[in-house]
Amino acid sequence: MTRLPPLRLLRTFEEVARSGSMQEAAARLNVTRPAVTQALKALEDHLGVLLLDRTTRPARLTDAGRQLAHATRDGLGLISSSIAQIQESAGMGQQLTIACTIGTATHWLMPRLADFYAHHARLVVNVQAPPTDLPSLSLGIDVALRYGTGGWEDGRTWKLFDEIVCPVGHPDLVERLLASEVTPHAAPLIEVRNLDTPHWAGWREYLARIGLDRPSGPIQTFDNYVQAVQAALGGRGLALGWRSITDKLVFQGALTAWPGGDLDLGTGYYATLSQQGEAKTAARAFIDWLMQIRA
Numbered sequence: 001m002t003r004l005p006p007l008r009l010l011r012t013f014e015e016v017a018r019s020g021s022m023q024e025a026a027a028r029l030n031v032t033r034p035a036v037t038q039a040l041k042a043l044e045d046h047l048g049v050l051l052l053d054r055t056t057r058p059a060r061l062t063d064a065g066r067q068l069a070h071a072t073r074d075g076l077g078l079i080s081s082s083i084a085q086i087q088e089s090a091g092m093g094q095q096l097t098i099a100c101t102i103g104t105a106t107h108w109l110m111p112r113l114a115d116f117y118a119h120h121a122r123l124v125v126n127v128q129a130p131p132t133d134l135p136s137l138s139l140g141i142d143v144a145l146r147y148g149t150g151g152w153e154d155g156r157t158w159k160l161f162d163e164i165v166c167p168v169g170h171p172d173l174v175e176r177l178l179a180s181e182v183t184p185h186a187a188p189l190i191e192v193r194n195l196d197t198p199h200w201a202g203w204r205e206y207l208a209r210i211g212l213d214r215p216s217g218p219i220q221t222f223d224n225y226v227q228a229v230q231a232a233l234g235g236r237g238l239a240l241g242w243r244s245i246t247d248k249l250v251f252q253g254a255l256t257a258w259p260g261g262d263l264d265l266g267t268g269y270y271a272t273l274s275q276q277g278e279a280k281t282a283a284r285a286f287i288d289w290l291m292q293i294r295a
Contacts, residue, residue, distance in 0.1 A: 005047070008039065010076065012029060013040060013043055014076055017061060022037060022040075027130060047068075050064065050065075077275045080139055094122055095123070096125055096126070096282040097141050097142050097143075098128065098143050099130060099145070100127065100144070101130075101225070102129040102224055104147075104244065104245070107229070107245040107248070108245060109145065116289050120282075120285055123285060125282075128141070141274055142273070142274055142277035142286075143274065143283055143286060143287065144271070144274070145271055147200070147267060147269055147270075148268075149266060150268070152270070152272050154272065155274045155275060155278075156272065156278070157271065157272040158291060159269075159270050160269045161294050162264065162268045163243055163244060163267045164263065164264055165241065165242055165243075165262075165263050166240075166261040167240060167241060167258035167261045168250060169187075169238040170234070172235060173238070174238075177238075184203075184238055184258060185214065185216060187217050187237065188217050188236065189218070189237050189238055190219075190220050190221075190222065190236060191222070191228075192222055192225050192228045193221055201240070201265055203215050206240055206263060209265075217237075218237070225242075273287055
């Protein structure tokens with residue numbers, strides 16, 4: 001019988017193949033990039049073949065790599081699903097793990113979880129916010145809450161709601177800007193930008209879509225949305241407000257939406273149930289609850 005490589009090597013390779021990035025795989029696995037590189041080299045040495053073509057940037061899977069990626073995806077998925085079924089049969093399937101962005105977790109999911117527990121007191125929801133801002137159905141994740149246009153094929157996906165963007169700011173700041181007839185492009189702005197958030201619209205895209213010039217005022221940049229919201233609450237500038245995150249703050253009066261600033265980018269929030277989640281009563285109950293409260 002062929003000697004199998006250590007499971008951790010296959011797990012690392014599967015994450016690299018899934019994400020297409022060693023850096024992103026390292027973030028999802030909570031290890032360093034050199035650790036990912038070493039694991040891939042050890043797996044190639046074990047198999048005696050190259051799995052990645054490192055002459056390209058980014059590195060691409062070789063034919064052997066694609067063959068193994070298909071096998072590990074199916075194999076690890078089957079193992080994970082089987083474990084979930086075993087735990088369910090043993091009465092241990094009372095927990096589920098959710099992956100979502102830190103902004104979604106802080107401002108949308110966590111304030112609503114009390115309602116879920118009111119209906120499912122015995123279930124436990126674990127929440128993970130990946131540093132890459134790109135929630136995935138990696139091993140151990142039952143449900144991923146994702147922003148985008150849909151089209152994910154790694155599990156069953158449901159659309160939760162359409163996302164709308166609108167500039168928001170401290171009420172005093174918005175009032176002052178409107179009184180001075182300052183349009184958003186000339187106002188102090190708060191931007192969220194890092195290498196892992198190109199799928200989120202920024203101020204330049206927003207302003208172009210509503211027919212205004214590029215930003216001409218000062219811009220303060222943060223690498224996550226929670227910090228940006230705190231800066232907006234402190235009156236530091238206008239931030240792009242996403243319905244799922246800032247609507248409650250606008251309703252409470254902590255922030256004010258820019259009049260007539262709503263823009264539909266054709267995006268929304270989706271929930272994807274993993275193969276292992278399909279076998280869990282808790283995960284299925286969570287999806288049912290999401291569909292009830294999504295409006």
